[in-house]
Amino acid sequence: MASFVTEVLASSGKLEKEDLSGKISKMSRKVEDTKEEVCDMINKRYSEFLPSLQGSEELMVQVDEVSKEMDVLKNCVENEIRQNIHVAVTEYATLKQQLEKNTIIIKMLRHLKEFHSAMEESNNALLDKKYVDAANQLERARASVDSLKSWKTTQLPLLSALSSELTVQRENLIYHLGDEWKGLIIWRLPPSKALEPADLKSFLKVELNLRQACSKDSEPKPPALLCCVLQALAIQGDLQHKIKLFSQVLLKTMLKPLVMYPSLSVRVTEQQDEGITLALQCLEESDQEKSTPSQVYSKLLLVLKTLHTYLLDVSIGNKKLSAILGELIWEEISQCIIHECLLYSIPTNSSQLEKYNIVIKETEEFEKSLKEMEFLQGDSTDLLKYARDVNCHFASKKCKDVIVAARKLMTSKMHNTVKITPDYKLRLPKLPTPASEGKMKVKQETTQDEIIMENTKQLSAWSLCIPPCRISESVQQLMELAVNTLCEAVGSSTQCALQLFFTVRNIFQLFYDVVPTYHKENLLKFPHLAAIQHNNCMYMAHHLLTLGHYFRAHLPQPLSDGVATFVDMVPIFRKLGAQCFLAQMNVQRAELLERLSTAHNFCNLDDEDNYIAASKAVRQVIHQLKQLGTVWQDVLPVSIYCKAMGSFLNTAITEVIAKIMMLEDISSEDGEHLHTLCQTIIEEGPLVFIPLAEEHKNKKYQEEVPLYVKKWGTFKELVIVLRANLQEIVDRWSDGKGPLAMEFSSSEVKNLIRALFQNTERRAVALTKIK
Structure with missing residues (x-):
């Protein structure tokens, strides 16, 4: 190798182009x-699965030497190009391109070597x-495969084999981690069908066992094996899935039942x-329908503290496992606490609102404990906000119950x-005298109409x-309900x-909306119910006049x-009552006219x-x-009763008068019959104008018949004419x-004279006198 480099670097610093190209x-x-x-070798190792470890090591050495x-x-060529760029730009550019291609191939081979070593170590x-x-080495191998995929020149069959091997190895690791997880965290649950209809007995079979959580020599803490498993799951990105499944089982089978069942x-x-x-x-069986907040908090803290001590006190990166679990369960468990516990702990009476501060403090302590264990992050939560807004929830609950x-x-x-x-008075509570009404004195056990004004001129007692x-008992209770609700507002x-x-x-x-529709x-x-409804509406209208005024200064x-x-x-209420009663009167009037039509x-x-x-028609009327x-006597007020009965009687006699006035010929016998019927x-x-039993001795209402029956005088005159002679009529x-x-x-x-009497001189004389 040294001789080759010496030859390349000639003593004069110049290279023969032909020699360089050859090399x-x-x-x-x-x-x-x-x-x-x-x-x-890689194909044989990962695609054809042929054992070639020794050959691969020698090739790696050879790859290093060639590199x-x-x-x-490369250094030699770059120096030569700089010295002779004006001589051989084209030739050296081609040589450099070839060299860069070889460099890329070498880098790919290095990634292959890195992948192989990472897989072996894993x-x-x-x-x-x-x-x-093992998880870290798999991540190294995956990084090598990702680098290889970034070059388009990479052979696709080889990459496919490497990716498949990586997937198999990762799944193998996840499988082993899952086995370790199941061995360390063991759920014992009843059959899923037993939990479908939420039944207390089915939850008594729920157990959670944390293996290797106890040690004689050390303080209680999560075992080292569990920490390793959790760290490896986090590296492989499967920890969130595991914790999510765990949180769902924990919520469904343990945390929520503890909130919902007091016993x-x-x-x-x-x-x-x-x-x-x-x-x-x-x-023991509890008589309580719902758990109190303190009971719920103590039970939940016992579970969560145990889990934190023996399972969740593990840091994953810069985050604790308890924080991860808290993010998954907090929203659901807090809503469960609100709807299954806090909602039912809201007082139903304003006098109990001060005692609710204990519940607010318990909620604050509960959340403080959760923050110390890092289950909770941040300051404001829906649970504490709900507890602190007790006044609004009290009002909402009270309003719902009232409606x-x-x-x-x-x-x-x-x-x-x-x-x-x-002498009936609506019972109203004693309220403090407002400063603006210092001149008004209110008695103990004040009633709506017992406000004594300092004035020399007193109103009538009535x-x-x-x-x-008579009014419905339910309407009286409804008005009392309204008064009690206004008292709560004070x-x-x-x-x-x-x-x-x-x-x-x-x-x-x-x-106004329900009663006329529901009882239509x-x-x-x-008729009895129509009269009662009329009285109900007038009763409510009467009290609505002053009800707001009585409470206004105290709100x-x-x-x-x-x-x-x-x-x-x-x-609105007066109209409602009048419409209801008038509708019934129209029904009765139609029946009365139908009887007269026979x-x-x-x-x-x-x-x-x-x-x-x-x-028969007259008797039926x-x-x-x-x-x-009989139906209305003891129900309607006397004045309304008399007006109603007078209206009916007036309708009857008006119809009788009209029928008689239409007759063109009345014989003496017909006249007697008509007189008898009218009499x-x-x-x-008038007997129907006796509204009360005690009025039998007092004929005042019968004497006042003409006040309620407009045609009474006309009818009496007609009856006289039916029996009178011509002179009496004149x-x-x-x-x-x-x-x-x-x-x-x-x-x-x-017309009456012509119908009653025959055409004689006397009748003609009488007719001339009627002008």
């Missing part, structure tokens, strides 16, 4: 021969259970041969009623009182008070500035069948009025100033 050609042949031998010669020749490390070294706890046992075992157990309770009351039966008397009537935070106040408004809006058929079918802004009011809902227009009553039909009176109405009609007309003229027009009276 480069000779070197190229040598490189090609070496390349063929190396590729042949050194190439370096010397195999040896794997046999010695040096998993970290479930964890038992940690330590045995020298068996390691550490975490097993779920049920010490559910309100809807239940609205869909309950309406016919269970309570009597409202004039002012702003509800008239006696003294609460602004956001909480706003939520509670508008929930009360939503209660009334819900009543019954409200049209049963935070902007509620105290005038937002806290229900006055805008008063017309009277054959009250004509030809001398015919027995016609008289029977007319008499009276019976319908009495039935309505029945006059005698029995006298009652009294030149247009008598009682008959007050009810009928002259043409109507003339």
Whole structure:
């Protein structure tokens, strides 16, 4: 080799072109021969699987020698080109190109050598259970294959063989690491089908065993073998997958059940041969529906501290394994704690909110412990945020419970009623006197209408009182629910008070939407329920007038500035009650007119069948009025009752008057029959105006019939005319100033005279007097 270099570097510093070309050609042949031998050896070793270790070592030595010669020749050529660039640029450029090609081939051969040595060392490390070294060597081999792939001139069959061998070796390593993992971390689980319907008994078979986790000589810590396995898995990029599978089993079979079942706890046992075992157990049946936060935190910390001590206290790069597991499980377990524990620990009464500070502190301590073990990173978490926002959650829970309770009351039966008397007062809580209302004194056990104003002129004791009537018991309870909810808003935070106040408004809006729809058929079918619904709406409208005013001064802004009011809902409820009752009245009025339509227009009553039909129609009308009176007597307020019954009676007699006025010929016998039927109405009609049993002795309402029945006077005059003679009719007309003229027009009276009396001179004289 030295003689060859001496010949190349001539004493004069000049090289013969022909000699240099010959030597480069000779070197190229040598490189090609070496390349063929190396590729042949690699093919035999990794593609054809022929044992050729000794030959490969000799070839590696030969590759090194050729590489050194190439370096010397390259330097020589570069020096020669610089000295003679103006002489032989073209010739030397060609020679340099050939040389660079040979250099690339040498680099490829070096990568092949690197791959081979890395694979051999990896195999040896794997046999010695040096998993970290084996993983690192595989990474070296993969880097060599990646370098080879970067050159397009690389032979594809050879690369395919190398990649396949690398994949097989990596899978072999992963398999061994998996076996070690299974031997160190052992789950004992019930059949998967047993866990599908979440059952407490199925979870009692769950165990997690950490092998080799105990040692007599050293402190508790993860075993060295486990650390090596974890490091090797991390190098090969399979650690995240392993930990993810572990976290899923841990969550499903251990952590979540501990949160969901109050009677479930964890038992940690330590045995020298068996390691550490975490097993779920049920010490005693608990009466609690949900675990308390302190119970959940203590059980979870016991599991996580044990895992941290014997498994997760391992650093992978610049990150601990506990942090990796924490990222995988924290979001899911924190949501489970929120929805299965904290949600049910929220107080249902504002007086218990101060005690909830204990839960907030327990949550802070829980998260602090997790941060110390590096399960948690950062300061703000959803769990602690949820616990600290207890006021909002209290309001949300309270609002939800209130709406559910309100809807239940609205869909309950309406016919269970309570009597409202004039001295009835809605019970309101005692509230402190606002500074702005120092002149107003509120009694102990204040009621809505018992505010005594310092004024010489007192209102009547009956002012702003509800008239006696009956309302649904559920509506009374609904109003009490609204008052209690507003009491919760007093003294609460602004956001909480706003939520509670508008929930009360939503209660009334819900009543407006739900009740008419839910009870629609019954409200049209049963007069009793329609009357109760009318009273319910008027009762609520009555209290909505002053309810907001009573609480407004005790609520935070902007509620105290005038937002806290229900006055805008008063017309809505009054209209709702009126519409419901009017719809029922229209139904009853239609039935009443239908009964009168069977009277054959009250004509030809001398015919027995016609008289029977007319008499039956009148009796049915009276019976319908009495039935309505019985249903509504103790339900509606007296004034509403009288107006309603007066309207029905007025409808009946108006229809009778119209039918009689249409008759063109009324015989004396027909007149007697008509008089008899009308007299029945006059005698029995007023009886329906006895709204209460105690009113039998007081005929005031019967005497006031004309106030409620507009056509009552007209009807009575008609009855008189049916039996009167011509002179009596003329006298009652009294030149247009008598009682008959007050009810009928002259043409109507003339038509009656023509129908009742035959055409005689006396009738003609009488007709002339009706002007």
